[in-house]
Amino acid sequence: MKNLFQNIATPFYYYDMDLMQRTFYNAISEAEKYNYQIHYALKANTNERVLQTALEYGFGADCVSGNEVIKAVESGFNPKKIVFAGVGKTDEEIEYALQKNIFSFNVESLEELEVIGEIAKKNQIIANIALRINPGVDAHTHKYLTTGIVENKFGIDRSDILKSIKIIFNNKFLNFNGLHFHIGSQITSLEPFIELCKIVNEIQDELNLKNIFPENINLGGGFGINYENPDKELIPDFKTFFSTINKFLKIRNNQKIHFELGRSLVAQSGTLVSKVLYVKKGQQKDFVILDAGMTDLIRPALYGSVHKIENYSSQSRNTFALAKYDVVGPVCESSDRFAEQLRLPETHRGDLIFIRSTGAYGQIMSSNYNLRKNAPAVYSDELIQKSRLAV
Ligand SMILES: Cc1ncc(COP(=O)(O)O)c(C=O)c1O
Known part of the structure; x- marks a missing residue:
């Protein structure tokens, strides 16, 4: 999967189309x-x-x-x-x-x-x-x-x-x-x-x-x-x-x-993929500053909602040290924060961060505040197809 994501500009919404189809199928078969x-x-x-x-x-x-x-x-x-x-x-x-x-x-x-x-x-x-x-x-x-x-x-x-x-x-x-x-x-x-x-x-x-x-x-x-x-x-x-x-x-x-x-059909298929711009040591806290912000995913700022956050890049490293971070975006608002004092593997500039369960009320609620661009969609099947063609 890492190779698949390597050359894509972040942030972007990744949709697992196989999971989406299985979810739709499951819902419709149970309803029928x-x-x-x-x-x-x-x-x-x-x-x-x-x-x-x-x-x-x-x-x-x-x-x-x-x-x-x-x-x-x-x-x-x-x-x-x-x-x-x-x-x-x-x-x-x-x-x-x-x-x-x-x-x-x-x-x-x-x-x-x-x-x-x-x-x-x-x-x-x-x-x-x-x-x-x-x-x-x-x-x-x-x-x-x-x-x-x-x-x-x-x-x-x-x-x-x-x-x-x-x-x-x-x-x-x-x-x-x-x-x-x-x-x-x-x-x-x-x-x-x-x-x-x-x-x-x-x-x-x-x-x-x-x-x-x-x-x-x-x-x-x-x-x-x-x-x-x-x-x-x-x-x-x-x-x-x-x-x-x-x-x-x-x-x-x-x-x-x-x-x-709505949510139950599409939320789990979406992941907001973002890159760490900086890891900033504060007086009392350390901050992981992402290139995705509340303009890409407003739910945490709007509802204080929790999304599972994973450091994808750390999976290929052999270090298991954990550290606590506030995970924040680059937008000029203090509410531009995805998690507070979250335990993550030690995180570095350039790491890929996954914000999970964002297929519903994620991309659709994007804004251009701070004149930011909207994160585009990347679909799993198209990505796999592209990577096959590139081989
Ligand atoms: C009228 C109406 N129907 C359906 C939905 C979908 O809800 P959910 O995404 O929680 O399934 C909403 C969202 O709140 C709604 O306002």
């Missing part, structure tokens, strides 16, 4: 056991190779902006498998998605419902509506990653469900096609999902009593991954995830269950 439909959440990573792989495996697309809907359509996703959430859809975004006849607008407020109704009428096109309900479930994840508790901006309050359905039934350009939930991201316990299933059962019982039978239930995404020890769980345990849902969710006749998975 219950006839569940997975929509790949574009927000995690919109690289064309990733989208094409998702398409190959039969995923639909979950979009949270108009541009993501455009991207999904242009990449070849069938609009009949595209769902579109987001609290602030603009009129133009709604009109585009409507004209493409997408599977559903996951509607997040009563006002949005009225606006979609007006735009649908103006265009004389029926809009498919799933109501995104805020179920009041605490996902027990980072506060910036929770979306299903009442103080979050997402979704329609449970007490407004009937009012919303009435609005839909009163407008012939609106078609009620189901309920949508998404309680947060990086949820590592199954408990919040079990709680969600129970609430969905309750809501459905209430609706059924009023002769309302949602055709589709979308439970969103959020299934978490092992950031601390990725090698222990390169492919998340989709089998347990889907079988747990199957155990706790009461599915009604002819009902289809949907998911919007």
Whole structure:
């Protein structure tokens, strides 16, 4: 692997396409056991190779902006498998998605419902509506990653469900096609999902009593991954995830269950590869200064998130001495830090450093702050092919 990386300018995102394919295959095979439909959440990573792989495996697309809907359509996703959430859809975004006849607008407020109704009428096109309900479930994840508790901006309050359905039934350009939930991201316990299933059962019982039978239930995404020890769980345990849902969710006749998975599908396939620019001895700490910074990977600065960091170059040295470092980037911000007081093999200028589990919410969240360039993508299969041709 070392030879493969030697001549590539750092930093770059390395994607293990074999792992990505195995992950997609595993997820889709486990979901198919219950006839569940997975929509790949574009927000995690919109690289064309990733989208094409998702398409190959039969995923639909979950979009949270108009541009993501455009991207999904242009990449070849069938609009009949595209769902579109987001609290602030603009009129133009709604009109585009409507004209493409997408599977559903996951509607997040009563006002949005009225606006979609007006735009649908103006265009004389029926809009498919799933109501995104805020179920009041605490996902027990980072506060910036929770979306299903009442103080979050997402979704329609449970007490407004009937009012919303009435609005839909009163407008012939609106078609009620189901309920949508998404309680947060990086949820590592199954408990919040079990709680969600129970609430969905309750809501459905209430609706059924009023002769309302949602055709589709979308439970969103959020299934978490092992950031601390990725090698222990390169492919998340989709089998347990889907079988747990199957155990706790009461599915009604002819009902289809949907998911919007992002992180669990692509995170472990990505590694941010960076080079050590300097090892700086401070008064109290030593710093490993990388050529990758928060503009390449903002998660640690934004959420205080932990990624496993490895000194790849040290593997070929015969020294086993460890030292403690703050691993930081070159950006002019103190929050530009990937790890604090991390134990690493003794590290030197020029060493290659791997920041693991960065396939989701990594490259996609890059910025050009400090006028920095964005780290490009390098795909394992293309790299191997290239190295073969070079021999
Ligand atoms: C509406 C919606 N669906 C799906 C996802 C994907 O979540 P995850 O990547 O945690 O699976 C998100 C991300 O938070 C989201 O906002």
